[in-house]
Amino acid sequence: MSEVYPVPAETAKNALIDNDKYNEWYERSVKDPDGFWGEHGKRIDWIKPFTKVKNVSYSGDVSIKWFEDGTLNVSANCLDRHLAKRRDQTAIIWEGDDPNESAHITYGDLHERVCRLANAMTDLGVKKGDRVTIYLPMIPEAAVAMLACARVGAVHSIVFGGFSPDALAGRIQDCDSSLLITADEGLRGGRKVPLKANVDKALETCWSCKSVIVVKRTGGDIHMVTGRDHWYHDLVAKAAPTHTPVEMSAEDPLFLLYTSGSTGKPKGVVHTTGGYLVYASMTHQYVFDYHEGDIYWCTADVGWVTGHSYIVYGPLANGAITLMFEGIPNYPTVSRFWDVVDKHKVNIFYTAPTAIRSLMREGEEPVKKTSRASLRLLGSVGEPINPEAWTWYHRVVGDGRCPIVDTWWQTETGGILITPLPGATALKPGSATRPFFGVKPVMVDAEGKTLEGAVEGNLCLAEPGWPGQMRTLWGDHERFKQSYFATYQGMYFTGDGARRDEDGYYWITGRVDDVINVSGHRMGTAEVESALVAHPKVAEAAVVGYPHDIKGQGIYAYVTLVAGEEPSEDLRKELVNWVRKEIGPIASPDLIQWSPGLPKTRSGKIMRRILRKIAENDFGSLGDTSTLADPGVVDDLIDSRMNRG
Numbered sequence: 327m328s329e330v331y332p333v334p335a336e337t338a339k340n341a342l343i344d345n346d347k348y349n350e351w352y353e354r355s356v357k358d359p360d361g362f363w364g365e366h367g368k369r370i371d372w373i374k375p376f377t378k379v380k381n382v383s384y385s386g387d388v389s390i391k392w393f394e395d396g397t398l399n400v401s402a403n404c405l406d407r408h409l410a411k412r413r414d415q416t417a418i419i420w421e422g423d424d425p426n427e428s429a430h431i432t433y434g435d436l437h438e439r440v441c442r443l444a445n446a447m448t449d450l451g452v453k454k455g456d457r458v459t460i461y462l463p464m465i466p467e468a469a470v471a472m473l474a475c476a477r478v479g480a481v482h483s484i485v486f487g488g489f490s491p492d493a494l495a496g497r498i499q500d501c502d503s504s505l506l507i508t509a510d511e512g513l514r515g516g517r518k519v520p521l522k523a524n525v526d527k528a529l530e531t532c533w534s535c536k537s538v539i540v541v542k543r544t545g546g547d548i549h550m551v552t553g554r555d556h557w558y559h560d561l562v563a564k565a566a567p568t569h570t571p572v573e574m575s576a577e578d579p580l581f582l583l584y585t586s587g588s589t590g591k592p593k594g595v596v597h598t599t600g601g602y603l604v605y606a607s608m609t610h611q612y613v614f615d616y617h618e619g620d621i622y623w624c625t626a627d628v629g630w631v632t633g634h635s636y637i638v639y640g641p642l643a644n645g646a647i648t649l650m651f652e653g654i655p656n657y658p659t660v661s662r663f664w665d666v667v668d669k670h671k672v673n674i675f676y677t678a679p680t681a682i683r684s685l686m687r688e689g690e691e692p693v694k695k696t697s698r699a700s701l702r703l704l705g706s707v708g709e710p711i712n713p714e715a716w717t718w719y720h721r722v723v724g725d726g727r728c729p730i731v732d733t734w735w736q737t738e739t740g741g742i743l744i745t746p747l748p749g750a751t752a753l754k755p756g757s758a759t760r761p762f763f764g765v766k767p768v769m770v771d772a773e774g775k776t777l778e779g780a781v782e783g784n785l786c787l788a789e790p791g792w793p794g795q796m797r798t799l800w801g802d803h804e805r806f807k808q809s810y811f812a813t814y815q816g817m818y819f820t821g822d823g824a825r826r827d828e829d830g831y832y833w834i835t836g837r838v839d840d841v842i843n844v845s846g847h848r849m850g851t852a853e854v855e856s857a858l859v860a861h862p863k864v865a866e867a868a869v870v871g872y873p874h875d876i877k878g879q880g881i882y883a884y885v886t887l888v889a890g891e892e893p894s895e896d897l898r899k900e901l902v903n904w905v906r907k908e909i910g911p912i913a914s915p916d917l918i919q920w921s922p923g924l925p926k927t928r929s930g931k932i933m934r935r936i937l938r939k940i941a942e943n944d945f946g947s948l949g950d951t952s953t954l955a956d957p958g959v960v961d962d963l964i965d966s967r968m969n970r971g
């Protein structure tokens with residue numbers, strides 16, 4: 327039995343939703359979705375109000391539409407509608423990489439900046455429906471660029487600044503972006519990231535991209551291509567400070583975001599305008615129990631979905647104060663997070679388990695020497711949080727006062743799906759607890775049989791669903807159906823395994839497909855494998871995840887070299903660097919095992935189950951190896967694994 331943490335009295339006093347209200351709303355959301363979402367759909371401003379609420383089918387061709395006859399503009403919802411009341415209220419607190427650099431940007435300022443960029447983009451020929459790739463560091467211009475796209479009706483695709491030129495090029499080509507917005511260099515932990523140089527390399531192979539807007543962040547020496555590249559600051563200085571937002575249909579795409587799947591190239595997840603904003607804003611308000619004036623900080627990067635929904639769209643739609651941090655948790659010291667909390671009097675703090683685990687390793691003193699008295703609520707996202715990290719976060723960071731919302735969701739889901747609500751849910755360390763409104767988790771076994779009661783299984787989601795769900799994959803509806811709706815008929819398959827306990831609480835156990843989660847970043851094993859085999863000395867590679875103290879999962883690569891090549895320390899380093907160059911530093915293999923052979927079935931399929939066990943040092947339960955073409959391969963692999971310790 328795990329320990330239970332009841333709702334603290336202090337939280338219960340002011341919380342927006344208590345347990346009775348949770349139960350009542352949840353029941354209604356799944357029994358009368360049209361009534362429930364018809365009401366909550368009104369939390370945002372519509373140009374033309376919707377008359378239809380839900381039109382969803384998880385079978386056949388799979389079609390997901392919400393509020394389909396309504397029209398709106400997301401940027402107007404995040405900015406214009408707040409101006410009467412909040413023109414001079416801070417919208418974004420920006421904290422630079424350097425602790426001496428920070429800024430407060432009001433709703434009035436942000437509105438003007440977004441209007442200016444929207445006008446500048448229009449002058450460059452960007453129209454409704456065009457794709458714009460954003461490759462920016464964590465600076466306010468990232469939010470400005472997102473909102474300017476939304477304002478003119480362009481579909482943004484943000485590529486994380488840590489991705490390589492090749493990875494960036496692939497994402498530009500897939501959606502034919504016509505404009506790219508970047509910076510000269512990024513700044514993280516005192517180190518410069520050569521964003522513009524990466525862009526120059528990427529664009530050598532991208533014909534669709536006609537213009538580049540460059541924000542000056544560091545003033546570093548970069549090359550500007552005449553006719554193609556424009557300085558951000560010149561364009562916005564010339565542009566008009568007001569702009570009429572473009573009227574969008576609820577089902578027009580708002581953004582696409584590439585994420586890793588179990589096979590093939592990254593998938594362009596498509597989110598649309600109306601349902602996404604309703605869901606992002608509603609979850610932001612209730613999951614974080616956001617009250618007027620609260621200072622809210624989500625430490626994610628805008629390159630990931632968490633940054634989209636919970637730094638920019640959810641908070642700004644709610645007129646909240648959202649903190650954006652350019653730096654990293656251990657620069658200049660390992661107290662940085664807590665120094666920032668004290669400096670800006672942060673009330674709500676949302677981060678990833680990997681950050682907690684790495685700070686936990688530094689001991690309590692760097693935390694305890696800060697005040698953190700402003701904190702009221704803590705959050706976790708990105709991967710399962712182990713109970714040790716959970717209790718440390720609760721006891722040390724939150725001084726035992728602050729509830730933790732462990733929020734389970736995915737790029738595909740647009741917003742948080744399984745989570746505690748601070749005033750409603752008793753917590754169990756390591757459990758994401760209960761579903762948010764509209765979300766109907768179903769546990770199924772490998773054969774697709776629905777399992778009842780306290781069980782472990784594959785986590786699926788049944789209708790009615792929630793309005794923030796992805797609608798398709800960019801340019802590939804067939805792959806969308808195959809990836810998410812073909813495994814279990816009539817249900818969305820999450821790719822995660824989970825356990826449901828006797829109280830109906832969900833415990834996410836991790837991916838059950840060939841996706842690994844490294845420090846909360848999704849990585850397809852197939853992507854790392856294809857990067858490895860692209861190296862001239864590699865004949866074959868198989869990549870699996872293995873337990874890693876800080877990262878949650880590490881990347882374990884089995885590599886077979888081409889005949890005549892010898893393993894060496896130099897080659898190991900070369901391969902690690904090669905993968906960094908092909909994909910980006912987040913894909914660097916942690917361990918490479920030289921493997922003269924890989925365990926394959928007689929039909930040539932690599933038996934990853936066995937490779938996972940060996941990587942986990944779990945040799946006792948390899949399961950059935952009788953279908954292997956050459957069972958001796960396994961013994962060789964185990965021998966060399968053991969010799970490396």
Ligand code: 6R9
Nearest residue numbers: 707708709710732733734735736737834848
């Ligand atoms: C939001 C985000 C999604 C995958 C998801 C799952 C894992 C995320 C989690 C969690 C356990 C949590 N995951 N939150 N696992 N508990 N609270 O992270 O999106 O990058 O698409 O990753 O991350 O495995 O399937 P994304």
